[in-house]
Amino acid sequence: MKFRFSLISPVLFFLALSTSLSVKAQDWVRTGSNLGSQPIRLAVTDFKPVGADPQTPVLKAAFDSTLYNDLSNAGIFDMVSKSFLPSGTPGSPQEINAAQYGNDPVNASMVAFGALSATNGRLVVYGWLFDTHNTANPQVLGKQYNEEASVDMARTVAHRFADEIIARLGGGINGICETKIYYVSSRSGSKEIWVMDYDGENQHQITHLGSVALSPHVSPDNSRIAFESLGSHGWVLRMYSLDLHRLVAFPGGADGSLNQSPAWSSDGTRIAFSSSRTGDSEIFTADASGGNPHRLTYFKGPDVSPTWNPKTNAQIAWASGRTGLPQIYIMDQDGSNVHRMTDQGYAVSPSWSPNGQFLTFSWNRKYGPGAPGGQDIYVMDIASLRFIQLTHDSGTNDFPSWAPDGRHIVFERMVGGRTQIWSMLADGTQQHQLTKSGNNFMPNWSWK
Amino acid sequence: MNLRNRVVIPVALVVALTAVAGCKKKQPPPPPVAPAVSAPAPTAQLTASPTAVSAGEQVTLTWRTTDANSVSIDGIGDVPTSGVKTVTPTESTTYHLVARGDGGSAEASARVTVNAPPAVQVPTNTMTAEQEFEANVQPIFFDYDSYDIRSDAQAVLSKDASYLVSHPNIKIVIGGYCDERGSNEYNLALGQNRADSAKTALVNAGVSASRIRVISYGKEKPFCTESTESCWQLNRRAGFSMDQ
Known part of the structure; x- marks a missing residue:
């Protein structure tokens, strides 16, 4: 195998340089x-309605479409189009002929x-x-589920x-179907924090401050x-309790300067943020309660x-502007x-992948006066600095x-002066627009 | 597929491609083409924003040319082939740009109407304190992704400072602003640095730091919402207002 590859690869470079690289x-x-x-390859049948309750068709429609969308969004399945499925809706193990789904034309595993x-x-x-x-x-x-009958609960x-x-078919990694996305929306007239599935x-509004609220980051325990x-x-770091439904104290983030972009450590004990309290925006860390602020960076520039x-x-x-235009850096804590x-x-707005291997960030590689470069989402492998571009020729993309x-990666995309939130797989495929009302910014995916 | 075919077919293709490329080299050179006698004619565009101001207010000139070797604007002199410049006309002015290139020349002009300053129309003693402040303490503008004070801003800042020094009871807020490009978070930091640069300049000119409050608005509160260079220039500023 190794021998064969070494002979073929120079030929591939001659014949299909760009294609082979992108693959x-x-x-x-x-x-x-x-x-x-x-x-x-996965087949999903419509579920069999049982009984004659008038609510059943509505709940079943919500359930069927949500289940199918969740599994297609998962990124690990080759979904069988429902039109390929055998007729009939098997409602129990006695009613299904599983082998029928494994054969032509379905060919599902x-x-x-x-x-x-x-x-x-x-x-x-x-x-x-x-x-x-x-x-x-x-x-x-x-599995069996018994819940209050409502469309929300069917979903x-x-x-x-x-x-x-x-979880069963994806190598033990939990699915994300019950996670939330926190974001900023201006649809109420001011920029407030919102949440959606x-x-x-x-989609629900969380804050009602009537000012400008930015950069929401949910704690690892939600x-x-x-x-x-x-x-x-100036700009004040704020902490909103989702249990108490009100703001709680965060003393380390209010000092009359610019305090912004708070980020949780994954154990929930610390917050990293940016503050200009020492005269120029620098990175600080503090306890999750806002105590013990500690400065990490000492360079001129944001x-x-x-x-x-x-x-x-x-x-x-x-992101640091110490050499001019902002670039992505890493450092020890x-x-x-x-x-x-x-x-x-x-290059701005980095987000670190859960397994620690990658950064995703927003990058305009040809930034400059008059340069028509696009601001796109990239993923970089930290050890090798290899990167791939996930978005192409579609608006201005930021905050992955x-x-x-x-x-999965969620991000904001501005097209024609309108900014909306999109999600995609981490290889850039399956891009879906999640918001349509007003303008929506700075999405943050919950930890669980 | 066996190993032999997988190697032989692509190699044969490469050999074939090389052969084709080799043949091309042997073709006789094309007949000489008559040397070009006419270079493309230059083009020029010039815009002013805003086109009507009060005396003492700033106007942003933006120009772009193609195929030009030298470009000049009357009253300003030689300028780069494209660029942006802030001017402060004292009377109505038609800015006239001439671009010269190998293929000829092109001209463009932009008219700025200057209304009489409010101080002339309205006796000073009837101006509100805020109107007087606005007329005397003008914003300064910044280059792209920069918080360095430009030379044209130095002159504005010294006038701002002298008014503030002679009115020691006025406290001010400096707002730092950015254009729409780039991230909200990075622009908040950039706006803060712009406002801080303006504060440092005023303090160096004798204004007490205790009279000055600084807030960055980043790109959250733009003065102008078009995606053009002249609009972006208007948004890259440090602005001054009275602190109530």
């Missing part, structure tokens, strides 16, 4: 981001199916996952069942949101947008061992944030 680039990012190179009923205000769902090629013992998964149950399938459903807002004496290595909490990446990661253009599965 290889996809390989390393797909492997490192847990997407894998061999998607599993796995099939998910089940039954749904609404009775006396309760939603009851039975879901199964079968291996189509294991006739002796086909059941991979069997939640679909999310939970999808996450079970994803990972798929763009359920209990608090750190952000900054404009006050009469230092902003820190992000911790969530695998170790021993390193921080950030005590400020030592500084390395520059980008070599040109305008990793999902906890390492497979």
Whole structure:
């Protein structure tokens, strides 16, 4: 194999230089981001309605579409189009002929199916996952759910069942179907903090400050949101309790200067942020309660947008203008061992991947007066400095944030003066617009 | 597919491509082309923003030319082939640009109407304190991604400082602003540095630091919302207001 490759590769360079490079680039990012190179072919049937409750069709429609979308969004499945499926809706293991789904034209390795009923205000769902090629013992998964009958809950149950399938077939990595995305929206008239489900459903306003609120970052336990807002004496770090539904004290972030871009360590004990309290924006860390602020950087020029290595909490990446236009740097959490990661253009807004291997950030590699370069999302392998461009020729893209599965990235995209939130797989495919109302910015993917 | 085919076919293709390239070299050179007698004619554009101001207010001139060797603007002199410049006309002016190149010359002009200053229309004693402040303490503008004080801003700042020194009871807020390009977070830091640069200059000119409050607005509160260089220039500023 090695011998053969060494003969062929120079030829490939002659014949298809760009194609071969882009295929290889996809390989390393797909492997490192847990997407894998061999998607599993998965069939999902519509669930069988049981009983005659008038609520059932509405709940079933919400459940079926959510389950299918969740599994297609997962990034690890080759989904069978529903039009290829055999007729009939099997509602139980007795009603399915799994081998039928394993043969032409479906050719699925796995099939998910089940039954749904609404009775006396309760939603009851039975879901199964079968291996189509294991006739002796086909059941991979069997789940039962019993919840209050509502459309929201039908979607939640679909999310939970999808996450079970994803965890089982995706190498044990938990799915993200029940995660949230925190973001900034100006649709109420001022920039406030909002939240939505990972798929763009359920959009809710959280803060009502009437000022300018930016850079929301949710704590790893989903209990608090750190952000900054404009006050009469500069920009103040704020802490909003999702348990108490109000602001709580964060004393280290209010000193009459510019305090911004708070970032949680993955153990929830510390916050890194940017502050101009010493005269020029520098990176600081503080306790999660806002105590013991500690300065890490000492260079002229803006230092902003820190992000911790969530695998170790021993390193921080950030954007620094110490050499002119902002570039991405990493350092140890005590400020030592500084390395520059980008070599040109305008690079900002880093987010560190959950496994510690990658940075994603926004980069305009041809930035300058009159230069028509685009501001796009990139992923860089930290050890090798290899990078790939995830967005191309579509607007101005900024503030990428990793999902906890390492497979997904959410970001903001401005097209024609309108800014919306999009998600995609970590190799740049499957780009979906999540917001449509008003203008929406600075998304942050929850940790679980 | 066996090993032999996988190697032989691409190698044969490379050999074939090399052969084709080799043949091309042997072709006789093309007949000489008559030397070009006419270079492309230059083009020139010049815009002023805003086109109507009060005396003492600043106007941003933006120009762009193609195929020009030398470009000059009346009253300003020789300038780069494209650029941006802030001027402060005292009377209505037509800025006239001439671009000369190998292929001829091109001209462009932009008219700025200067209204009489408010001080002339309205007796000083009827101006509110804020109007007087605004007329005397003018904003300064910055280059792209920079918080260095430009030479044209030095002159504005010394006038600003002399007014503030002679009115020691006025406290001020300096707002730092950026254009729409780049990240919100980086621009907040850049705006802070612009406001701090202006503060340092005023303090060096004798204004007490205790009278000055500084706030960065980054790109959150733009004065102008078009995606043009003249609009971006208007947004790259440190602005001054009275601190109530």
